[in-house]
Amino acid sequence: MITSFFEHEKIETTTMKAKELKPMIEKMITKARVKNINILRDLLKTIRDKDVAFHLLDEIAPRFSTRPGGYTRIVKTRRRIGDGAEMAILELVESGRSLSDKRKSELAAQKPKKKSSEETKSSDKEVAAKS
Template sequence: MRHRCRVHQLSKPADQRKALLRALTTELIRHGRITTTKARARAVRSEAEHMITLAKEGTLAARRRALGYIYDKQLVHALFETVNERYGNRNGGYTRIIRTVPRRGDAAEMSIIELT
């Protein structure tokens, strides 16, 4: 039974799943918008919002936690510099998921996740 298990499994072992989410979160913060499947977009949403919340904290401990998760060091520094002017008065809801056409090969539900 999987009752009350809130982790999106994404049909991958734990190490591959964590690496995938780290990579997708890094690219979302870098580019501001990525196209992926609906399940992956829903999984990466919580991680990206957590990173933005850490950046809003702005403490040294929060910066170290973000550096341990996001692959690019300069990206973390840029995120911590710009997040207060962009999301300073918000309490959440930093991302938006927009459904698009199904993928051609296997008809998987595709989505665009973007930072608002």
């Protein structure tokens, strides 16, 4: 759950799980504010994805460098239909672009652009003129 939280910078879970997760996440952000290899190794014990660990070190922690604590908030949302458990959203206070948003934008940049209708018409005319 911690890996998913740092990847998306927001997670919906039960209120009790969110309350248990919040102190662990805040301690990890506090550690990540000091950027060195020992901290990275310590973070990788909990966060199993290197991209997410680097996202925490390079983007999330610097946003909170001047903040003394209180990096996350719990917002109660609804009751789950199946068992009636109280649901909540655990999110960063100063939310930015999540890692998944960055991956989506990178993939979009890699895809070739489609031709517009005007370009298609002009290329059709060129093919017709050649034949």
